[in-house]
Amino acid sequence: MKNKFYLNSLIIGIIIAVVLNFITLPYYVTRPGDAQDLSPLVEVEGGNEGAGNFMLTTVKMGKANVFTYAFAKFSEYQNIYPINQIRSEDESDEEYSYRQLHMMENSKETAIKVAYEKAGKEVELLSRGVYVFTVLKGMPAENKLAIGDRITHINGEETSTSEIFMEKVGEMEIGDTIEVTYDRNEREETTEIKLGEHPEKAGAPGIGISLLTDYEISTNPSITIDTAQIGGPSAGLMFSLEVYNQLVEEDITKGYKIAGTGAINVDGEVQRIGGISQKIVAADNSGVDLFFAPNENGAENSNYEEALKAAEDINTKMKIIPINTFDDAINYLDSLEPK
Structure with a gap:
């Protein structure tokens, strides 16, 4: 009888555990991913190979269940985020994935x-307008614009990049009305939007959207980059270094395993990203020698400072290098002694 009781209890416990495993909570959990060699993903026609490696670092993310939430609570390098900090309330998982993959495409x-400009090679980057990537609830653009809309004009003037759009909006006043022309489902539409207060900049005008420029690129020599299901913009710096290394005759890796992170803009400026502490752990687990971290021009609590703290905490031998621009990374590698 007692054995039967224990067996039934075990079966009930297993059933409860299975059920709880499939019930998701309104949170995401992130944890260190890995460091991935970029050379198999990047192929420049006639490109050169390096003795070392440039590597992108990743953060793994998934919806929390009872078990992953509890484990993350007691794990120093696992973070818990409410869903609304990762994606907007009315954004589906598919829309979020679309946004992340589009950001990677732009970053690439x-x-x-x-990289091509630095190497003196032919490259032309053409803009096809700017995509709407988020629309904040309660802001003027709500019910006017939607994720995936491609904005082409503001007040009849072409907006070829997100920077131009933001500059034009920034020149106006809260309460002004703008006319926005956009493409949706291959059809051109126009809407009027009254400017409100920017959600992150007090006193500045805004409509409550985030944008990403839609680029089309032409190069000589040709290049292919397989980003598969890698999302987000944070691999920009490392992709640029791998591409450059294949374009030039010298091997700028000099035999080192070099990881890093940071979005990069068309001026070669390296920008802040999220999850850098977890990426430090991922790089250290992969035996990386050098890690490039966005320095943000020495700003307080920069990615670089956060990376240094994580590196000290895990007692890694990996060297953390502050980077403001692509040229900073190249200059550091030029001064490096071969391994």
Whole structure:
């Protein structure tokens, strides 16, 4: 009888555990991913190979269940985020994935442009307008614009990049009305939007959207980059270094395993990203020698400072290098003694 009781209890416990495993909570959990060699993903026609490696670092993310939430609570390098900090309330998982993959595509094309220009090779980056990537609830653009809309004009003037759009909006006043022309489902539409207060900049005008420039790139020599299901813009710096290394005769890796992170813009400026502490752990687990971290021009609590703290905490031998621009990374590698 007692054995039967224990067996039934065990079966019930297993059933409860299985059920709880499939019930998701309104949170995401992130944890260190890995460091991935970029050379198999990047192929420049006639490109050169390096003795070392440029590597991108990743953060793994998934919806929390009872078990992953509890484990993350007691794990120093696992973070818990409410869903609304990762994606907007009315954004589906598919829309979020679309946004992340589009950001990677943009980052990849920008990285190619920066690397080709530095190497003195032919490259042309053409803009086809700017995509709407988020629409904040309660802001003026709500019910006017939607994720995936491609904005082409503001007040009749062409907006070929997100920077131009933001500059034009920034020249106006809260309460002004703008006319926005956009493409949706291959059809051109126009809407009027009254400017509100920018959600992150007090006193500045805004409509409550985030944008990403839609680029098309042409190069000589040709290049292919397989980003598969890698999402987000944070691999921009490392892609640009791998592309550049294949374009030039010298091997700038000099035999080292070099990882890093940071979005990159068309001017070669390296920008802040999220999850850098977890990426430090991922790089250390992969035996990386050098890690490039966005320095943000020495700003307080920069990615570089956060990376240094994580590196000290895990007692890694990996060297952390502050980077403001693509040229900073190249200059550091030029001064490096071969391994």
